[in-house]
Amino acid sequence: MIRSDILGMNERNLSFVRPYNKKNATKLADNKLATKELLAKTGIPTPKLYGVIRSVKDWGEFDGKKLPANFVIKPNRGFGGEGILILRRSVKKEKFLKLPLGKREWVTGGGDILTYDQLQSHILDILDGSFSLQGLSDTAFIERRLTTHPIFKGYTKKGIPDIRIIVFNKVPVMAMLRLPTERSRGRANIAQGALGVGLDIDSGLTTTAMMKIPRRRMIERHPDTGQELAGLEIPDWDRILEMSIEVQIASGLGFLGVDIAIDKRHGPEILELNARSGLDIQVANLEGLAARLKRVKGLKVKSVERGVRIAKDLFGGDVERRVEEVSKREVIGSVEKVQFLDKEGQKKAEALAKIDTGADSTSIDQSLARKLGYGDILDLMETYELDPNLTDREAEREARNLADKLGQKDKRIVKVTYVRSAHGLTLRPYIKLRFNLSGIKIYSRVNITERGLLKYKMIVGKRDLKKFLVDIGKR
Incomplete structure (x- = not known):
């Protein structure tokens, strides 16, 4: 990062917060309930409200x-994620709902058990102002x-990841993904130990x-799961950018941080607004905010779509190159x-393959296998069949014994x-194969x-994708 490009707190407050965030708009951002009411009126998605105390x-x-x-309990005027409890039932739903209210227990985002008495005590602490600004x-x-959302499987063990977007003058200028950790006790709060991961705006x-x-340090893998952090593509990305601009227009805040989470069922939803957004986002992206903010200052942005287009054109980098360098x-x-290779490593055929991170192993079609010289193996397999009345354990044992027997006849096996279907039990061979991807x-x-x-x-499964990152938008 170039020093002059970095935005400090003083410059943030003097050059952007004070001039562009009017008092009424700032009060709105500091009041989570007022924010939820505004979002409901404008039709911008936000988690459903169950009750106000x-x-x-x-x-x-x-x-x-x-x-x-x-459910989740929040203080209306809380700061820095303090006072928020993310709760799930401690036992199966049927048993839980039959319990008297005073006997119910919940598990917090950090994995602790919370009794009803502790829940009540926490709500009283909120009312007393223990977590307010x-x-x-x-x-x-x-x-x-x-x-x-299932896209984040492996990227966190506890808690809900969220996305922080800095929006200025109806243009999303910088974004990061915040991933909870064991240290942060399931909270997507960098100051409490969560990770900040830069996001390419485009x-x-x-x-x-x-x-x-x-x-403070740069990392490549999640400390809890070992998951590589670079190269994950956020779903509904264009809609997330649009929502960040829509909420800026609705709130009247000229400079703000928007926190958005992606729910498995409901998709992207606004969590809250921040009129004095933190600046760790610059470290996560290895790029300064000041230079980006100055590039969009004074622009005439007439629509949400135009704001997204400007953001992508100005701040969409050569992400493929950056990801390859980092990872x-x-x-x-x-x-x-894919090019298929013979024993000497020379190309003997090629085919288009689907890259499927949802599949465990790589598979090829029978016609392609015959073209590559494995027809004799298929012919050999057709001489064997399994009794459809076998149990899964028996079928697995028979398939294993058959593999040992056939492996002695043909070392490529x-x-x-076996695969069980309406047609019975089908045997499926695994072979040694060399290919170039x-x-x-x-x-x-x-x-x-x-x-x-x-x-x-051909489908290339995740076992053969350890040396790659998959960008589903790449052509």
């Missing part, structure tokens, strides 16, 4: 039995608990990553040309599995299956 009397009259098994009495509210791909606790892995698309030689165990009606004669 403004006083001890309200809590005494509140019917906790009407609450769902999982000025320490004044506050309001507690209860809202729907989000469910982690594509929504993750690039560089940092952590602040226990010491030391090749970026490939969802469909790639390394494994045999994006210039990298792969030595694999590939299963042969019937893919005749499908477009691609």
Whole structure:
């Protein structure tokens, strides 16, 4: 980063917060309930509100039995994520709902057990102002608990990841993904130990990553899961950018941070607004905010779509190159040309393959297998069949014994599995295969299956993708 490009707190406050954030708009951002009301009026998605508790009397009259098994409690004027409890039932739903309210227990985002008495104590602490900005009495509210989108599997063990976007003059200028950790106790708060991962504005791909606790440093993998952090493509990215601009227009804040989470069922939803957004986002992106803000200052942005287009044109970098430099892995698309190699490593055929991170292993069609010289193996397999009345354990044992037997006849056969269908039990051989993917030689165990009606004669599974990052938008 160039020093002059970095935005400091003083410059943020003097050059952007004060001139562009009017007092009424700032008060709105500091008031989560007022923000939720505004979002509801304008039709911008936000988690459903279950209840508001403004006083001890309200809590005494509140019917906790009407609450769902999982929910979130927040202080209205909380700061830095303090006072937020993300709760899920501690036992199966049927058993949980039969329990008297006073006997119910929940599991927090950090993995602790919370009793009903502790829940009540926490709400009273919120009302007393223990978590508010000025320490004044506050309001507690209860809202729907989000469910982690499956795209983040492996990127966090606890908690819900969220996305922070800095928006200025109707243009998203910088974004990062915040990933909870064991240290942050499931909270997507960098100051408490969460990770900040830079996002390319154009594509929504993750690039560089940092952590602040226990010491500030750049990282490549999630400390809890070992997952490579670069190269993840955020779903619904264009819609997320549009939402960040829509909420800026609705709030009247000229400079703000928008926090958005992606729910498994409901998609992107606004969590909250921040009129004094933190600046760690610059470290996560290895780029300064000041230079970007100055580039969009004074622009006439007439529509949400125009704001997104400007952001992508100005700040969409050569993310593929950056990801490859950081991860030391090749970026490939969802469909790639594969060259098949003979024993000497020379090309003998090629085919288009679908890159499928959802598949465990690589598979090829029977017609392609015959073309590559494995027809004799298929002919041999056709002489064997399994009794359809076998149990799964028996079928697995028979397939394993058959693999040992056939492996002695043809060393190219390394494994045999079975697939149960309406037609009975089908045997599927695994063979040794060498192929070239994006210039990298792969030595694999590939299963042969019937893919005749499908477009691609080969699927490359995740076991053979350890040297690659997959960009589904790459052509």
